[in-house]
Amino acid sequence: MASEAHDLQELRRSASLATKVFVQRDYSDGTLCQFQTKFPLELDSRLERQLFEETVKTLNGFYAEAEKIGGSSYLEGCLACATAYFIFLCMETHYEKVLKKIAKYIQEQNEQVYAPRGLLLTDPVERGMRVISIYEDRCSSRSSSSRSSSSGGGGGR
Amino acid sequence: MSVMVVRKKAMRKWEKLPGRNTFCCDGRIMMARQKGIFYLTLFLILGTCALFFAFECRYLAVQLSPAIPVFAVVLFLFAMAMLLRTSFSDPGVIPRALPDEAAFIEMEIEATNGTVPQGQRPPPRIKNFQINNQIVKLKYCYTCKIFRPPRASHCSICDNCVERFDHHCPWVGNCVGKRNYRYFYLFILSLSLLTIYIFTFNIVYVALKSLKIGFLNTLKETPGTYLSPPHGAYLPFRPLCPVVGLTGFHTFLVALNQTTNEDIKGAWTGKNRVQNPYSHGNIVKNCCEVLCGPLPPSVLDRRGILQQEESGAQGDSSTRGPSTQEPGALEKSSTQEPGAAQVLSAQAVGSTREGSSSPTRQSAVPMLPLSPTGMPEETQPSAVELPAQTRDDGPTEH
Numbered sequence: 001m002a003s004e005a006h007d008l009q010e011l012r013r014s015a016s017l018a019t020k021v022f023v024q025r026d027y028s029d030g031t032l033c034q035f036q037t038k039f040p041l042e043l044d045s046r047l048e049r050q051l052f053e054e055t056v057k058t059l060n061g062f063y064a065e066a067e068k069i070g071g072s073s074y075l076e077g078c079l080a081c082a083t084a085y086f087i088f089l090c091m092e093t094h095y096e097k098v099l100k101k102i103a104k105y106i107q108e109q110n111e112q113v114y115a116p117r118g119l120l121l122t123d124p125v126e127r128g129m130r131v132i133s134i135y136e137d138r139c140s141s142r143s144s145s146s147r148s149s150s151s152g153g154g155g156g157r
Numbered sequence: 158m159s160v161m162v163v164r165k166k167a168m169r170k171w172e173k174l175p176g177r178n179t180f181c182c183d184g185r186i187m188m189a190r191q192k193g194i195f196y197l198t199l200f201l202i203l204g205t206c207a208l209f210f211a212f213e214c215r216y217l218a219v220q221l222s223p224a225i226p227v228f229a230v231v232l233f234l235f236a237m238a239m240l241l242r243t244s245f246s247d248p249g250v251i252p253r254a255l256p257d258e259a260a261f262i263e264m265e266i267e268a269t270n271g272t273v274p275q276g277q278r279p280p281p282r283i284k285n286f287q288i289n290n291q292i293v294k295l296k297y298c299y300t301c302k303i304f305r306p307p308r309a310s311h312c313s314i315c316d317n318c319v320e321r322f323d324h325h326c327p328w329v330g331n332c333v334g335k336r337n338y339r340y341f342y343l344f345i346l347s348l349s350l351l352t353i354y355i356f357t358f359n360i361v362y363v364a365l366k367s368l369k370i371g372f373l374n375t376l377k378e379t380p381g382t383y384l385s386p387p388h389g390a391y392l393p394f395r396p397l398c399p400v401v402g403l404t405g406f407h408t409f410l411v412a413l414n415q416t417t418n419e420d421i422k423g424a425w426t427g428k429n430r431v432q433n434p435y436s437h438g439n440i441v442k443n444c445c446e447v448l449c450g451p452l453p454p455s456v457l458d459r460r461g462i463l464q465q466e467e468s469g470a471q472g473d474s475s476t477r478g479p480s481t482q483e484p485g486a487l488e489k490s491s492t493q494e495p496g497a498a499q500v501l502s503a504q505a506v507g508s509t510r511e512g513s514s515s516p517t518r519q520s521a522v523p524m525l526p527l528s529p530t531g532m533p534e535e536t537q538p539s540a541v542e543l544p545a546q547t548r549d550d551g552p553t554e555h
Contacts, residue, residue, distance in 0.1 A: 022261050027286040027295070030435055031307050031321065067451050077449030081343065084238040095451050128252035128456045130303060 023056065023132040033063040033129050046117050046136060055109055055121070059102065059132070066098035099125060171459035175253055176317040184459035186245040188330045189315050195244060195330030202240070202348070206233050209355045213362040220365060225358060232351045239344035240329060247455040248334030249320035251301065251309060259302035266297070291434040308435070310418050324417040333417075336455065339448050342407050349404045352397045414443040 021043060026036040037056045039049045076094055080087050106123050114121050120135040127133060171184035179188050188195070206229070214226035254262065266282055282297030284304050295304045298311050301318045305311070310322035312332050321335035333341045366375040410420060414436040419425060425433040437443055 020257050020261065022258055025306065027293070027307055067453075069446050069450050073451045074445055074449045077339075077445075077452075080452075081339075081449070084235050085242060085340070086238075093452050093454065096454050099454065125456055126458075127255075127258065130251070130254070130306075131258060133258070 019136040019138055021134045021136060023134070025130060032067055033124075034060045035124070035132055040134070042136070043119070043134065046119060047114075051113055055113070056132070058105065059124075062098055062102045062105065066095045168463045169459065170457075170461045170463050173463060174457065174459065176250070177315050178250075178317070180459065181245075187247050187457075187459065188244055189325070189327075189332070191314075191327065192330045194327040198240070198328045202233075202236065205355065206351075209359070213355075213358055216366070217358060217362060221361075229351070229354060229358075232347060232354060236344060236347040236351050239340050239347055242340040243326075243333065243337045243344050244329045244331050246331075246337045246340065247457055247459070248332040249322075249336040249453070250315075250332075250334075250455075250457055251303065251306070251318040251320055252457055253300070253318075254302040262297075262302065262304070291432060293434065308416060308419070321416060322418050336453060339452075342404075342411060342448065345400060345404045345407060349397075349401045352400055356397055411444050411447045412440040414447060 019042065021040045023035050023040065026034045028034075035056050037053050037060075039052055043052065073094060102125075103123055106121055110121050114134075118137040120137070122133045122135065124130070124132050169184050171180045171187075174180075177190050179190055179192070180186065181188070209229065210226060214229065217225045282304070284295040284297075286293050286295060286307070293307050295307065297303070298305050298318050300311060300316065303318065305318055306320060308321045309318050311318045312322065312325050314325045315332055317332070319332050319334035321338065323333040323338055323341070325332045326341065329341065329344070331337070363372075363375060407417075410417065413433065415425065415433060419433075437446065
């Protein structure tokens with residue numbers, strides 16, 4: 001699993017061997033960071049719809065949590081204002097904490113769900129929160145039948 | 158198996174960022190190119206406060222209360238901190254689309270619009286979204302090659318798309334957008350209070366001194382007509398009116414959850430226009446969201462390390478990414494030898510953002526500057542005080 005994830009990291013460098021699918025933002029809730037749960041047809045043969053939707057919905061949930069306006073965010077804002085925002089030199093904002101959680105979640109998803117299918121999910125923060133890009137390893141689709149028969153084989157490249 | 162010679166160069170991403178910004182302190186500080194008026198702002202604030210502390214404060218601390226200069230210092234430090242925070246931070250710049258993403262969007266657009274014959278102006282690229290039962294149009298930015306999120310706008314001075322773009326303020330030397338609007342508001346608010354405070358105590362000083370030695374003697378006693386406290390009383394008065402006026406205007410915008418850009422363009426006013434879908438309908442809620450809401454971190458990743466790998470001539474035709482499709486637009490580092498076959502792939506390692514730590518990320522993303530296309534962008538109003546100049550090249554939006 002980990003070796004497959006590592007190979008897929010290599011995949012980014014050899015972008016010509018990868019097909020990229022971009023999941024766009026969903027602005028129906030305003031400027032909140034949400035992504036469309038519409039399943040990209042390019043992934044039809046590679047990934048189950050349910051898994052994809054679950055990933056995107058979980059990510060949307062994380063972003064909603066990061067941007068939630070409530071008691072704790074007001075408290076953080078007021079405290080920061082009272083200290084002329086110097087407090088952020090010592091502590092992380094709530095948003096940054098959630099972004100870390102998101103990074104961890106994406107890594108887990110890659111290891112457990114996407115890498116075995118020859119896909120790589122990237123963190124939207126690398127793309128300016130505009131898109132979730134999914135890299136598709138074209139080679140693995142050809143060698144997937146041979147790989148599934150062999151045990152623990154690396155990404156054949 | 159090709160041999161790859163990797164020569165690591167500790168270059169940070171900010172050095173290759175497109176747009177017309179200047180970066181200082183190795184990417185920690187981000188400002189617009191023109192900083193002259195910002196220096197003037199600093200000079201005016203520091204100069205006025207220096208005169209106040211040097212002359213009036215010494216007298217008033219003794220005659221009235223030492224709390225007067227103390228409070229003035231606190232207010233002054235807060236205003237300066239907010240000014241520097243507004244000027245030096247990322248206003249919410251949206252990074253430009255990389256070639257793969259731009260190509261994907263182009264494909265989608267062509268699928269919707271169909272290919273346009275040569276010589277014909279392509280139809281405006283607009284996407285419609287429904288937000289809170291209002292139809293909001295998203296415009297395509299030809300420079301950044303993205304569909305701009307709602308409320309984002311392209312600043313022609315900085316040449317960047319900025320989220321929740323308010324205006325480009327030459328007085329702070331930066332755009333005012335999603336990430337630094339609250340600092341800007343607190344800056345003008347604290348500056349207004351400071352100006353009123355200094356002006357009030359100048360009057361008090363003149364009054365107190367005149368009671369003791371007479372008004373004319375007060376004028377005579379103080380050194381230099383230009384630096385004298387009575388004249389100094391007028392000094393803060395000149396910036397008082399526009400600053401207080403600006404604070405009032407922005408308080409109005411905050412209460413309605415509007416941006417200067419939307420207000421100037423009349424996005425939410427008029428008969429056939431949609432109502433502001435971002436307003437909560439409640440002044441307190443709007444203020445809380447704008448001023449105390451969650452603060453998104455910068456997505457620019459200015460201080461991420463950009464590693465440029467060089468390979469030999471045999472190397473890596475297999476590893477060439479889309480970057481080689483546009484040889485003219487390739488970024489060349491100064492250490493690369495001309496004539497050698499070059500493959501540029503950028504790898505961000507261990508990025509840090511604005512003083513906070515973030516987990517080390519491995520990502521390899523080809524970095525390319527996107528050449529601006531022929532389609533001109535609309536100019537944005539630069540400041541409320543200056544006459545607004547807007548030029549719409551496309552059909553009127555919103």
